[in-house]
Amino acid sequence: MSEKHDNAESVKQKEEYKLMSSWTGISSGHNVPDHGWRIALSHKFSEKRSPWMSPKISQMPALVGLAFRYVRFHRRLKRINRRPCMDFFDQQPLRQIYGVPAGGIGGGCFNRGWRGEFCRWQLRPGIYEFETTSANQFIVCVRRNGETVYQNVLSPNSCPQKGLKSWKWNFPANKAFYHALYPRAWTVYEIPHLGLILTCRQISPVIPHEYQDSSIPAVIFSWHIENTSYHNFQVTIVLAMENGIGTKAARSAKGNYNEELKTDKNCTGVTMHNTHFDKMPYTMTLAGKEANARKVTKCLSFDPTSDGLALWNDLYKDGEFDCADEVSKKTLPGQALGCAVAIQSPVKAKSASDGLDFVLAWDMPVVYFGSKESPSYRRYTRFFGSDGDAGRKIAIYALENYAKWEEQIEIWQNPILSNADLPSWYKSALFNELYYVTDGGTIWLESSKPDGGSKRKSSSSVTEEYLRNSSIIQEYGRFAYLEGQEYRMFNTYDVHFYASIALAHLWPNLELSLQYDIAASILQSDATRFHFLMDGDRGVVKTPGVVPHDVGDPEDEPWKRVNAYFVHDTASWKDLNPKFVLQVFRDYYITKNKEFLTDMWPVCLTVMAMSMKHDTDGDGLIENSGTADQTFDGWSVTGPSAYCGGLWLGALRCVLEAGKVIGRQHEAEKYVETLTLATKSYQDKLWNGEYFNYDSNRRSNHSDSIMADQCAGQWYLLASDIADVLPHEQIVSSLKKVYEFNVLAFADGKRGAVNGMRPSGKVDQSSVQSHEVWCGVTYAVAATMIHKGMVHEGFITAEGMYRSCWEDLGMAFQTPEAILKHNHYRSLAYMRPLSIWGMQYALEHISETSACTEKSD
Incomplete structure (x- = not known):
């Protein structure tokens, strides 16, 4: 700055x-x-905003089937006195009252509002009563x-x-x-x-x-x-x-x-x-x-x-x-x-x-x-x-x-507070956004086997039982938090990808515990058949060998029955498996826990092999299916894409690095050629000279949109001190394009980074999510900018997000998943904005790197 x-x-x-x-x-x-x-x-x-309700007319055709199936699904659950984990008929209104939550982590909590109200009770695990006593x-x-x-x-x-x-x-x-x-x-x-x-x-x-x-x-x-x-x-x-x-x-x-x-x-x-x-x-x-x-x-x-x-x-x-x-x-x-x-x-x-x-x-x-x-x-x-x-x-x-x-x-x-180089708003945002660690439906449990974990096993024979009884879980317990106070799913993994830096940086052993549970869930299967609501197709609830969307609904039996999410069959999502590999290596890099990396190794190989099936043309790069098969689950994507392709490149690179760390280079060798091919294909099919296109589908009206989060995979590589997959100049050019279009050209630069912008300078209106600003994505983009030396741009990007939610809209201690330019928001009190700790991690990381360079000189 x-x-x-x-x-x-x-x-x-x-x-x-x-x-x-x-x-x-x-x-x-x-x-x-x-x-x-x-x-x-x-x-x-x-300003009094309301929950997002109705899509634009041009967006409705893609949602008609989903809406019809959701109504039937909602009625079916109501007959048996159950609620869907995402209840779009009972969205929470904006109550501009909340303050710092009371209590430690995972023992239940309540909120004490800034006018003194005792409100928003979460004593039952993961369940809220929005009451003022x-x-x-x-x-x-x-x-x-x-x-x-x-x-x-x-x-x-x-x-x-x-x-x-x-x-x-x-x-x-x-x-x-x-x-x-x-x-x-x-x-x-x-x-x-x-x-x-x-x-x-x-x-x-x-x-x-x-x-x-x-x-x-x-x-x-x-x-x-x-x-x-x-x-x-x-x-x-x-x-x-x-x-x-x-x-x-x-x-x-x-x-x-x-x-x-x-x-x-x-x-x-x-x-x-x-x-x-x-x-x-x-x-x-x-x-x-x-x-x-x-x-x-x-x-x-x-x-x-x-x-x-x-x-x-x-x-x-x-x-x-x-x-x-x-x-x-x-x-x-x-x-x-x-x-x-x-x-x-x-x-x-x-x-x-x-x-x-x-x-x-x-x-x-x-x-x-x-x-x-x-x-x-x-x-x-x-x-x-x-x-x-x-x-x-x-x-x-x-x-x-x-x-x-x-x-x-x-x-x-x-x-941090005494650092005169950091703006005051950032100091507030950094610590106050951390409220979600307590008030995110958080549950912190003792292990079910207090007599100690399973005996040590070789990395080639790691089992679901062994992972669930690891020494980390035995010592530090089991940890879970909700995707959002309205999106009632524990440890939603595509979103935890953004929020996890807060745990990894501040409570790393809770992050490792969560990862052991996810690894065990990857090996888990559930052959129960379900009609997914987006397309009506029938599939199994949990396919073995793929990362689950979540570890379950607190109104059911989490960890035992995973994948409460009902919109898509996430077994075919293209981002979940790469995100697991990226998080595993990032967590190893932060903790230096080689036993953890060794335990995760066979699971990483399993999910990589499953993802390789999504490379249908043999060019090393996975392709999206033409649906919304990633965390932007309302924004369709076809063929190689900037987001999922970038995550895949990062995962390939992390597998090679992990193999070196634990002496398994021979098992990782097959990915050397894949990475070379995938990198070339990614650049050939998506790089347009200024940024990476949203996807490679030239017949769509948004393939060349400027996606704010196109460098998500590179964010993780930078956080793990790996920066040699894509050229530095291409990443910086992409981030500058995002800053110029998605940040400064949107809402006078005062609303964060809108998800999608057209090269013409207009907002991408092709989907219900492309014209949203995702608060956690904005902070993650800002963190990526900081890693790449764009510190001023990163802070301007994040400042618009914080001031919008906390100062203008009265969303303190309930930062939502998304805000629109005017009138509406979606999903109050959401996990993803914990990604602001990625900014602090980036600042400390570049500071340490500079110190090491000076010492070397």
Whole structure:
């Protein structure tokens, strides 16, 4: 980036924060960082987008059959009380409310919105309840000289339509702001007439290269109270919670109850026992820690559907709760139950009180997927037990260790945040897009065989059983996340290709664990016959020897029954097999785990042999079939193509390199000639002197379109320090063409990279996907540019994407798969945008390369 660009960014950031101060009247809260996503609680987004629904008239003929078959499929599932893993009749509306999710990785989570809502619950593995629980609120009570002078819910929202009408709502929205830097968040409230500034810091244990605490299902809310007045106050902060997620269905469960938290660790709180989810009882433990002059009290039970007057008056009377009960009554069906914990602290004039610490920990140790066939145990049970009483232990552990978590988070983040060469928006995008690692329907399980993995086998006899019981899975567990919160498929592999760099860079052993599961699924077969909806053809669900599209639907039995995807028969997709080989070698390059590469070797040879069948003319290059047989599953492609052909060249090159690493050159030799032939054919059939054509079908109206993602295969080679397949000049020329047309010539360069552009400078409208901007693809293209030295262009490309979604459209913490130029989006909260970590990896990679070159010189 140029110095001029850096200065402009700095000025823009200062202007934005100055404007924020004028909105809120607050100069700053306590220890709120300079970088991140900041928004006033009074902010209103001007643009209200809706889910993409209807294609253009010219695109409809290709979709008529799919639409007809989908309607029949949807009705058939509805009759048996099932939902399709992609429900196009129940797309989520854009709720411009979300903030940093709470909790570690894979233990279930919920979102806490930027206006304070507890919302978007994912306690069942991979299943979301898009609900806001009204009773879950922070309340402040301020007393002076023995009298309460102020008491208010710390929410700018109005009183709920049902219940809690005696509580005082409508905190002035222009006197508060929210700041997100995942995995932490800050909310700052000002009470001007009292001279008080309250800062709530939210901390979750998400720590790179850490595989114990990162799995903990807990969140800390630590409050700092600054008193700028000349009066002494007693300030009480309360966290009220409903037992459950507040829905009618959740309240239909009977037998829920609250129990006093008993501990010798100076903690006071409540454990909420809940039976709502079939065969998966869980607890949520809410507690505060007494220290110095702080006093913690509890309200063991209240009715969140009542007017709330009893709780409100109890607090108003003396700033604390009067409760001697140890256990509440158990609920009957339809009854709601809540609790609250209060921390009271003196705050002297012109001073501050720090460390009013709340913990919320949840414990659902045993989980079942939708088919209820067999139980699984969450990762954290290895450290806290699986008998259902871990909530207390987790809560105490979190209170005692969160300072260490923050120190580790800052050690990780500060080198990036303090790098003056990086723009502020990028620092926000990089860390905040990582929310999906927690909030992507993520499940992190213990291995089903805790007594150790299978005995070591030679690479020529690796089996599905051996792969599923590898030492990596035994040590680090099994990991899965959804393609999207609306696209309910675990570990969708064509999309994970983009997102995987975040895991490989930050939690590499989770990436290796996922790869072992994919490798085992490649060997798996399922002869069940299914009518695929795109063309109506009937085929088997899983063909052995090919990469699965996904490892299953959480409403069924993932890993056991793979390929929940129902649109295409992905056994014939041209990108999945090469993507496996590319990811395996990239992961080896990052981890240097030769045992992993050796285990993957026979599986790589298997998928390469299967892909060779797609080379129908013997020129070494695979051909697409004329359908949408790759991750762009609505954009047809015929013959050799820039995207799949480039992936194939990269996979061929990685097989040769892997063979050298593990001493299997003799097995890889046959691919030497294939690579030579394929490279020549790729250039002859697709290179037009400026970029690689979309495909080689001269009879189509889009074969010479400029595809934003045409260099995807080269991205992986560059990330693996391999850059000798296609000429440097051709890759740079292609990327410059993409930058000029797909980025700058589209939406004034402020929307990222549109998938397809015509050489005339018009958007490719040939399909429902060619005119979309895919957020994750944009970040991946930016990463490829950076690898090739086009750092400025890469940042401009990515900036348009981030500012569109987060600042203009209100899509914070729900970055979608796709946005259109105007009006619409598709599939909120999607896996692919994790590819932004490819940009950071590229920056670090070129920095290391430069350092090595200088040292050599």
